[in-house]
Amino acid sequence: MKGLRTSIIQEKKRTEFVIMEDYKFLFKVVLVGNAGVGKTCLVRRFTQGLFPPGQGATIGVDFMIKTVEVENEIVKLQIWDTAGQERFRSITQSYYRSAHALILVYDISCQPTFDCLPDWLREIEEYASNKVLRILVGNKIDREDREIPTHVGEDFAQRHGMYFLETSAKEAENVERLFMEIAAELMEQARCKELPRYEQNTTSLNGKTTSIGDAGICGCSRLS
Amino acid sequence: MNMVEDTPPKEENLMTVIDKLQEDDIAVNKHLDHILSKHCHVEAKLQSISKILPNIAIVRLEAEKFQNVIGHTNNLAEKVSAKVRQLDLARSRVCECQSRVNDILDLQLCSDGVATALRNEDYEQGAAHVHRFLLMDQQLLERTADNVSGDHTSVTSSLANLQQAANELRAVITHKFDEAVKSEDLASIERFFKVFPLLGMHNDGITKFCHYLCSKLQETAQKNLKAALDVRSTDKRSAVIFADTITMLFEGIARIIEVHQPIVETYYGPGKLLSCIGILQKECDKQIKKVISEFTKHRKIAKRVQLINEYLRKQGGTERVDPKDLDLVLSEITIMHIRAELYIKFLRRRIINDLEISTTDTQQRKDLLNDFEMIIKNSELACSMQELLGAYLAVEKYFMEESVNKAIGMDALDQDQQTSSMVDDAFFIVKKCIRRAISSGSIDGVCAVINMACGFLESDFTNQLRNRLRQGYPAGYLDLAQAYNALQTSIQHGRIQTSDTELARLMFLAYLNNTEVSIEYVETLNKSLSIDIDQAFQNMQTKEKGKIESCLAGMKNVALTLRTVVDYGLEQLRVSTVKPRITPWIDAFLAINHQINDDELLRYETDEPFVQSLVTNLEGFLQGFKNSLTEPNYNALIGILTAEVAARLEKVILKSTFNRNGGLILDKEIRSLASYLASATSWSVRDKFARLMQITTILSVEKIEELADYCEDSIAWRLTPAEVRKILTLRTDFRQEDIKRLKI
Numbered sequence: 029m030k031g032l033r034t035s036i037i038q039e040k041k042r043t044e045f046v047i048m049e050d051y052k053f054l055f056k057v058v059l060v061g062n063a064g065v066g067k068t069c070l071v072r073r074f075t076q077g078l079f080p081p082g083q084g085a086t087i088g089v090d091f092m093i094k095t096v097e098v099e100n101e102i103v104k105l106q107i108w109d110t111a112g113q114e115r116f117r118s119i120t121q122s123y124y125r126s127a128h129a130l131i132l133v134y135d136i137s138c139q140p141t142f143d144c145l146p147d148w149l150r151e152i153e154e155y156a157s158n159k160v161l162r163i164l165v166g167n168k169i170d171r172e173d174r175e176i177p178t179h180v181g182e183d184f185a186q187r188h189g190m191y192f193l194e195t196s197a198k199e200a201e202n203v204e205r206l207f208m209e210i211a212a213e214l215m216e217q218a219r220c221k222e223l224p225r226y227e228q229n230t231t232s233l234n235g236k237t238t239s240i241g242d243a244g245i246c247g248c249s250r251l252s
Numbered sequence: 253m254n255m256v257e258d259t260p261p262k263e264e265n266l267m268t269v270i271d272k273l274q275e276d277d278i279a280v281n282k283h284l285d286h287i288l289s290k291h292c293h294v295e296a297k298l299q300s301i302s303k304i305l306p307n308i309a310i311v312r313l314e315a316e317k318f319q320n321v322i323g324h325t326n327n328l329a330e331k332v333s334a335k336v337r338q339l340d341l342a343r344s345r346v347c348e349c350q351s352r353v354n355d356i357l358d359l360q361l362c363s364d365g366v367a368t369a370l371r372n373e374d375y376e377q378g379a380a381h382v383h384r385f386l387l388m389d390q391q392l393l394e395r396t397a398d399n400v401s402g403d404h405t406s407v408t409s410s411l412a413n414l415q416q417a418a419n420e421l422r423a424v425i426t427h428k429f430d431e432a433v434k435s436e437d438l439a440s441i442e443r444f445f446k447v448f449p450l451l452g453m454h455n456d457g458i459t460k461f462c463h464y465l466c467s468k469l470q471e472t473a474q475k476n477l478k479a480a481l482d483v484r485s486t487d488k489r490s491a492v493i494f495a496d497t498i499t500m501l502f503e504g505i506a507r508i509i510e511v512h513q514p515i516v517e518t519y520y521g522p523g524k525l526l527s528c529i530g531i532l533q534k535e536c537d538k539q540i541k542k543v544i545s546e547f548t549k550h551r552k553i554a555k556r557v558q559l560i561n562e563y564l565r566k567q568g569g570t571e572r573v574d575p576k577d578l579d580l581v582l583s584e585i586t587i588m589h590i591r592a593e594l595y596i597k598f599l600r601r602r603i604i605n606d607l608e609i610s611t612t613d614t615q616q617r618k619d620l621l622n623d624f625e626m627i628i629k630n631s632e633l634a635c636s637m638q639e640l641l642g643a644y645l646a647v648e649k650y651f652m653e654e655s656v657n658k659a660i661g662m663d664a665l666d667q668d669q670q671t672s673s674m675v676d677d678a679f680f681i682v683k684k685c686i687r688r689a690i691s692s693g694s695i696d697g698v699c700a701v702i703n704m705a706c707g708f709l710e711s712d713f714t715n716q717l718r719n720r721l722r723q724g725y726p727a728g729y730l731d732l733a734q735a736y737n738a739l740q741t742s743i744q745h746g747r748i749q750t751s752d753t754e755l756a757r758l759m760f761l762a763y764l765n766n767t768e769v770s771i772e773y774v775e776t777l778n779k780s781l782s783i784d785i786d787q788a789f790q791n792m793q794t795k796e797k798g799k800i801e802s803c804l805a806g807m808k809n810v811a812l813t814l815r816t817v818v819d820y821g822l823e824q825l826r827v828s829t830v831k832p833r834i835t836p837w838i839d840a841f842l843a844i845n846h847q848i849n850d851d852e853l854l855r856y857e858t859d860e861p862f863v864q865s866l867v868t869n870l871e872g873f874l875q876g877f878k879n880s881l882t883e884p885n886y887n888a889l890i891g892i893l894t895a896e897v898a899a900r901l902e903k904v905i906l907k908s909t910f911n912r913n914g915g916l917i918l919d920k921e922i923r924s925l926a927s928y929l930a931s932a933t934s935w936s937v938r939d940k941f942a943r944l945m946q947i948t949t950i951l952s953v954e955k956i957e958e959l960a961d962y963c964e965d966s967i968a969w970r971l972t973p974a975e976v977r978k979i980l981t982l983r984t985d986f987r988q989e990d991i992k993r994l995k996i
Binding site: 054056084087088089091092093106111115116117118119122123125126 | 626629630634635638639641642643645646696697699700701703704706707795798799802803805806809
């Protein structure tokens with residue numbers, strides 16, 4: 029009798045596994061920032077372990093998938109690498125809204141790419157969800173000719189409520205860490221969101237003008 | 253033996269020791285006999301061995317001789333093979349020598365031939381001689397010239413002659429070709445084009461020829477563009493004239509490749525297409541730029557995008573573009589895109605075929621194909637198309653949003669419809685926009701429009717629905733059925749005006765339905781789009797498939813958001829109507845006496861006075877909604893109603909007191925209420941009544957002890973032990989002590 033029950037439980041577990049398509053969390057990560065700051069290289073380094081020099085400018089958007097493991101959970105990251113050039117902007121903007129995390133990249137050896145950050149923030153403000161996880165990344169720390177000191181980037185990030193990290197796609201420094209921390213943070217958020225979501229719907233309504241608000245929309249597509 | 257030593261020779265065991273010794277003696281004798289019997293056999297063996305011994309010496313001698321012979325043969329063989337090797341070398345030298353002699357002879361011949369050919373302007377002949385000369389190993393020839401002192405001068409001079417002739421020919425052919433291009437002498441152009449590879453000028457030939465083709469291309473493209481600009485607005489192609497112009501450009505290039513590829517392949521060998529396309533693409537880029545810039549100017553793309561952006565930013569105020577006017581431009585951009593995609597596909601197919609013939613090395617093939625992809629990726633064509641896509645997206649977004657807003661503005665509710673017109677219209681428009689994007693053949697475009705559609709549906713569109721529901725369902729004295737009747741009569745009497753309250757109610761229900769139907773539409777849209785996309789983009793790469801899937805997943809979020817709005821609307825309905833209406837009906841229970849004697853029991857059992865009137869009331873209430881709600885919404889309403897009824901009933905029961913008869917009647921009444929509600933919907937209501945059923949079971953027991961049996965039956969109790977005790981106290985015929993004693 030007991031044996032039968034455990035076998036049923038195992039059976040159930042297996043079917044759940046099939047439905048989950050081998051991952052438990054799925055997050056969209058979008059990279060933005062001026063042309064030539066190394067967005068594509070960061071993505072290549074993380075997804076393929078490559079640093080292909082002499083990349084042409086990205087046209088439109090590029091798309092990569094990488095599955096990682098965080099705290100024994102399988103997390104699938106869909107990474108959207110966007111074109112930095114102004115003229116492709118309206119294609120890339122359409123991806124902001126559904127992003128779970130936005131990585132804003134600048135080049136630590138190029139002041140203009142840092143000066144443009146407020147413009148990028150305005151754009152994020154306009155198109156992205158206000159719950160999106162925002163990360164500021166100063167790339168190319170392998171370069172000798174640094175123009176933006178680390179603390180300047182840090183200050184900027186802090187002022188605008190962003191996470192901050194400096195990376196080098198060329199030397200593979202902090203790249204893995206960047207994406208893994210994003211995955212961990214998003215997973216944490218997704219877990220927190222699951223419980224309170226139910227409570228918000230049951231708030232008592234008095235009178236016909238009570239509003240439920242937008243709180244019910246879950247920012248993540250957790251599959252279970 | 254040991255035995256003998258171990259056991260001390262005492263008197264009592266002496267006999268056993270003797271027996272043992274005798275046994276041993278017999279065994280030893282037997283063994284000795286056995287050994288002696290073998291003696292004969294061993295002797296015979298030894299004799300035969302001594303006989304064989306001399307033979308072995310002979311065998312050894314013979315073997316040594318044999319070894320000598322083999323060694324000797326080996327030596328011989330090696331000597332022979334060394335000679336053969338020498339011979340081989342000699343032969344190959346002779347061959348080489350012969351070929352060199354031939355070369356020298358040919359050199360002389362070629363040298364003379366080139367001179368004559370040049371004199372006669374027979375360039376093909378001359379080039380053939382030079383080609384022969386180029387096939388020779390020049391350094392070897394020079395060394396030969398040094399070695400052969402006698403003929404020294406002739407060989408060197410021939411070499412010099414030929415080298416000079418080759419250079420001369422190269423110059424002449426280049427000049428002649430240029431001249432032919434200038435005079436547009438197609439026959440000569442082709443004639444000299446074929447000569448270039450003979451002179452080892454493959455790249456020059458291809459470059460020159462392709463540049464010539466480019467000039468032709470430019471000519472036609474400019475003519476076409478000019479003709480396009482002259483087309484009158486009344487012409488039926490005028491709306492897509494720029495798409496037509498671009499199509500002609502692509503077709504022109506495709507024709508050039510179609511016609512000239514065989515010639516190139518015959519005279520230059522396979523594998524030259526990539527460099528041809530590289531050159532042609534540059535011209536294509538130039539022409540595309542011109543067409544697109546004219547298109548942008550004439551169709552006022554920049555101005556329109558700017559107006560749209562301003563309008564969207566300020567939410568009205570400035571000049572508004574009618575979305576209808578944008579329809580044609582959007583179609584034209586879509587055609588341009590699909591043509592560009594087809595053109596690139598054509599080139600890719602040609603390149604792949606060419607590479608398959610020219611190289612067997614898969615890595616090299618892959619590299620070259622990659623080179624091609626880089627040419628396309630970095631081409632002005634790709635950039636222009638992406639830029640155009642940007643404009644297209646801005647316009648398409650505006651078109652979609654404004655058209656849907658217009659549809660919402662013109663929203664109409666037909667009396668016999670459950671939904672208003674806006675929901676069908678909105679999804680028709682959204683579908684049209686995404687379909688148009690699919691027909692552009694650009695994956696990025698499709699993805700972006702899907703993203704835009706999801707964003708719009710999830711925010712603006714959902715807000716419209718939510719705002720309407722937020723206005724609430726007006727409660728009043730009128731029943732919905734009465735509202736309908738009032739509406740009907742007012743229409744019949746020619747007074748279209750209905751009261752604001754009635755209209756507000758009908759609109760509320762219509763929007764609740766709109767939202768619920770939208771969920772269905774979103775799911776259908778999602779499915780039909782993935783089918784459409786699979787059909788439109790066959791052989792999609794995994795990456796592209798991933799892009800599409802990731803964007804389409806946004807539809808699921810839209811459905812989730814809409815679901816919260818439906819829940820919100822239903823909650824409004826619960827608070828404003830369901831709850832206030834049912835409360836007095838159920839509170840009537842409090843006015844009834846539940847201490848029933850046996851006579852009354854009989855009457856109550858047939859009449860069920862409380863529940864019958866409740867059911868009639870509920871029936872009337874639901875009837876008002878049945879036709880004006882979609883099935884899922886109606887079922888959800890019944891679910892809410894059931895939950896409310898159950899909750900309220902529980903409250904009033906706890907405020908009443910019962911005897912056993914009263915409990916029995918209650919039990920019966922609750923059962924018939926549950927079965928009425930169950931019959932009204934396909935959903936299960938049993939769960940919502942579970943607590944009530946258990947309460948009535950407790951109230952209808954004969955003795956408290958019966959409950960102990962129930963507990964043992966391990967029913968899933970929905971009541972806590974405290975609640976069970978509290979309910980038992982409602983029975984006036986139970987004693988407090990008995991209740992306390994009950995073990996639960």
